[in-house]
Amino acid sequence: MKRILVIGCCGAGKSILSQKLGERLGLPVVHLDRLFWLPAWRERPPEEFDALLETELARDRWIIDGNYGRTLSRRLVFADTVIFLQYPRLCCLSSVLLRWLRYCGKSRPDLGETGCPEKLDLPFLRYVWNYERDTLPKMEKYLAERPESCSLIRLHTRQEANAFLKTL
Numbered sequence: 001m002k003r004i005l006v007i008g009c010c011g012a013g014k015s016i017l018s019q020k021l022g023e024r025l026g027l028p029v030v031h032l033d034r035l036f037w038l039p040a041w042r043e044r045p046p047e048e049f050d051a052l053l054e055t056e057l058a059r060d061r062w063i064i065d066g067n068y069g070r071t072l073s074r075r076l077v078f079a080d081t082v083i084f085l086q087y088p089r090l091c092c093l094s095s096v097l098l099r100w101l102r103y104c105g106k107s108r109p110d111l112g113e114t115g116c117p118e119k120l121d122l123p124f125l126r127y128v129w130n131y132e133r134d135t136l137p138k139m140e141k142y143l144a145e146r147p148e149s150c151s152l153i154r155l156h157t158r159q160e161a162n163a164f165l166k167t168l
Helices: 014-025 032-036 046-057 069-078 089-103 122-129 131-144 159-164
Strands: 003-006 027-032 063-067 083-086 151-155
Touching: 003 014, 003 069, 014 027, 014 063, 014 083, 014 159, 027 032, 032 046, 046 063, 046 069, 069 131, 083 131, 089 122, 089 131, 122 131, 151 159
Parallel strands: 003 063, 003 083, 027 063, 083 151
Antiparallel strands: none
C-alpha cells in the first residue's frame, strides 16, 4: 500500500484514520479539505483544486482523505488501495457533533491554517443523515469502475478500523 484513498461519510473519521495510517506506513497524508477550502469557507475554483490534486497524485506515495466525488474516478486511477469507512449514520452524526464541540470557532487540524472555523448547519446535518440514500450509490458506482489493480477495504465500525491498523 503506497497510494491509499480514504473515503466515507462526514464524521466517519477519515482524517484521523489517515493520520494513523500515515504514521504506521510512513506515508504523507493529503487532506482534500485543505486543498479545497480557502479562508472563510470559500471554495477554491475547480481548475485550481484540480491542479493541486494532480500535483499530489503525481507523487510516488500518499494517503489522500476525502470524498469529492467529482474527482474520485481520477484518484482511483492512481490509487492501489481504497479504504471505505461505511459507518452507521448515528456514529457519523455523533462524531460530527463532537467535532463541532471540540473545534467550535477554530479550524480543525486537517484544515490547517485555512481560516475555516468549525461550523454546523442543517444542510450539513441533512447530508450526513442522507448519505446512505443520496451519496453511497454514487460512491459504489465509482468503486465498481475502479481499476482491477486497486484493492478495496471496507470497514464498518471503529473497532474494525482499529483492528485493521493493528495488522499493519
